[in-house]
Amino acid sequence: MTGKDLFEIISDIDDNYITEAHEEDILNPVASSSSEGASSSSAKAPVPAAPAKRRKLIRIVLPTAAGIAALALAVFGLWKGGIIGGKKDLIEQQCETLTSFTADVTTAVTTVPMSTGDATTTTEGLEPHVSLESSEVIVTNPTDFHGDVLVSISIPEDKKIEKDGGLVPSELELTITNEGTSPLYIEEVFTLQKQGDDGEWEDAVVFRHANMSFDERCIAAGDTSTITVGILPEHDELWSGPARLILNVHFYEPDPDDWTKISHETAFYMKAADFDL
């Protein structure tokens, strides 16, 4: 077996990992973060010899790509600003938060051996003493204490969809409070876990919130922000009953000129929030 064979085997890894690694490109198709990709737009590159039908389709498709994406962003902006769309009648469901995070993170931060110049240092080999099994505390390049994050989940009443004689949500609204001393940002991809027959939490649905720019996902220290998570089309996989939302939270040291720009990341948490679907 060669490296090429191993590469081909890796091609079949779990879909979630593939999506996770390039989530920003997937969710923001117009603004690519890749320097190589940016050098040649698929909308402008010459179309090679292809069957007539393909050429016709691609000629129709490609010139309109940017326009469609821009229109989608504009509509989303109007919706988010409340200009279009109905007012939500929320049912507040306070989720369970990890109250032991504060002390645990402090412990982890103060005991991590620093490796000069290596931003990938983690708590490998340490016991962060997290209270819930499915949660993790992973600290990268710790510099100071970052505190906790509070998450509450609301289900807009008018966004529920009938399924199996009951109602399941098509949208979740997350209210996130940064109780730390540094700004944070939330990753775009979320995981919803379901409790198995043995009581263990298992990944059930991976979904993402509506396209939001990076700075809209940033929350300053002490601030509260609301993020709407559209869970269509995955609503077919939803269930009624207990659920656990896993979201990835990154604390960072901000750029002195713009707090929504990252100077360097200082901590990464996987945050668990329990609620009822």
Next chain:
Amino acid sequence: MDDASIVQLFWDRSEKALKEVAAKYGRFCHKIALNILGISEDAEECVNDTYLSAWNSMPPKRPQVLPPYLGRITKNHALNLYNKKHAEKRGGGNLALVFDELDEVLSGSETADSELFRKELLSLINGFLSELPSDKRKIFVCRYWYSDSVKDIAERMHMTENNVSVSLNRMRNQLRKKLEEGGYFS
């Protein structure tokens, strides 16, 4: 437009499906092909082939999430073209370096090459990835699934290129150790 609606357009045999998929995932697919082939025109050919394959495969298929589905199709087309163009010599995008790095994982060992072995190995690699912290896993997948350059990964992850290289080296060693522990090397 969400993925389910796009898939439905494919099922309805609406050409609008191609417009939507190109608008939403054209650049994503192009990047995957470009990383392997290194030539924009070749990458574009793969992306066009991807649209055609998607058109021919939906129906009967109805993928829940489109990016991995389309990404795999693009990657297969790109690898086929790469093999066709580089049957005798290496070259192209980042792929030659990626192959060399993965060769290191297996160096000095003899491994079986059966379908069963491949399935077991895939399961082990998925397990390995599940144990990695998210940021490390992203680096690994960017390099060994997307064939991203170290420079690209460094920009994406807000790290230095040196840190990315060090992380990749550590993860290759971890994977090799896991393979050894699993008895995959004879």
